[in-house]
Amino acid sequence: MFLASHRRLRAEVLIVLGLSLGQSAVYSVVQLLDKMTRAPLSEATSTLNRSQSSREYFDLTYQLLDIVFALVPVVLVFYFLSSHSPLNREDAGGSAFDRLGFNFARPGRDMLQGLALAAAIGIPSLGLYAVGRALGVTTAIVPSGLDAYWWTVPVLILSAMRHAIVEEVIVVAYLLDRFGKFGWSTAVAIVVSAVLRGSYHLYQGFGPFIGNMVMGLVFAWIYTKTKRVMPLVIAHALLDIVAFVGFSLFGKAMGLG
Template identity: 40%
Template structure:
């Protein structure tokens, strides 16, 4: 009597990846609660500046403004609340990428898909410093040129009170902006646009447009 042939069961490949329509909706929702909403707000604010009497060069824009000038502890609470809520989209992106990994995505999980980890801290910090210097330097030169031509607002870096938490809050705010832009725009958005079939050039242009707004 011949023994019955047995076959190994097919490995569980997990659920299929999200269709393009779902990915498009996901991208729009992530942008709606992060830099996309900020870009729309910036355009509305700039429209108000353009319709205000006086030239652009005579008006100011404050990057880190006090929210309760005469009440430093309340001001600190508002500053920390703003930083924490601005980082919420980063946690949302990490959740979505972890879910993608569980569904059979490529590579590791979470923000590691974007190279956002601590496996190579020295080289990452060195390359990040070079990129930041290049982007920051070119942006500063562009601002100085536009301001000299009267085509830009006068940017006031901060108007916080002279208290002990002033510089820690400024550093935390700078880190928050850097993490938000690098994770959501340069990491998540480029990955999703690539999955949607965009060319690298088109994805970079869309990313640059969002960052510039």
């Protein structure tokens, strides 16, 4: 029974990752190899939030559909973590949202922690990006390739929130829960989570891989201490909002696009 439970648990994790960030990691490695075999990484560009149609409202539709469907694996995670799942009967005392700290139980404290984390991670990340570009191991990163429509900024904010929820809920809260059930030590679970985070950013080059891996180590360690994913979601969302919206509004004017 114990072995059967572990097999189901491993299958569950593979399904979640295959539908979400594990799939992204595989594509990221292939994209990195594609870029490296075309030209030096310093000459390559990685564009986030790409336009998907030259027709304004079709582009908007595609953007919103991408955001909605990207959140489906998160819904699946909460289902798997709920007491309805036979693998979680022992956790029937509370909801999956409460167990992961993905709720609004302490909004003020979560916001302050999120702001502090965003500042602590964001400022060194800029320096690491500059070093990576100087060394030729990081591509030029364009945070937004969307045209300037009335809906561009709201969609970029939603995109930032999507990335924050998907990454922090799945790569930190969910995986650390499942790795613990595998019997892994906390240190091993944190490192594997962080390496996965870095790997799906490899398409941007080796600098972002290292930077995101360090971010993953910090975020996962904090989660093991607080058991709340909400401050991590807030911090991640703030970082992406500043990058996406800031570039969209000022990037071209500053000669960055």
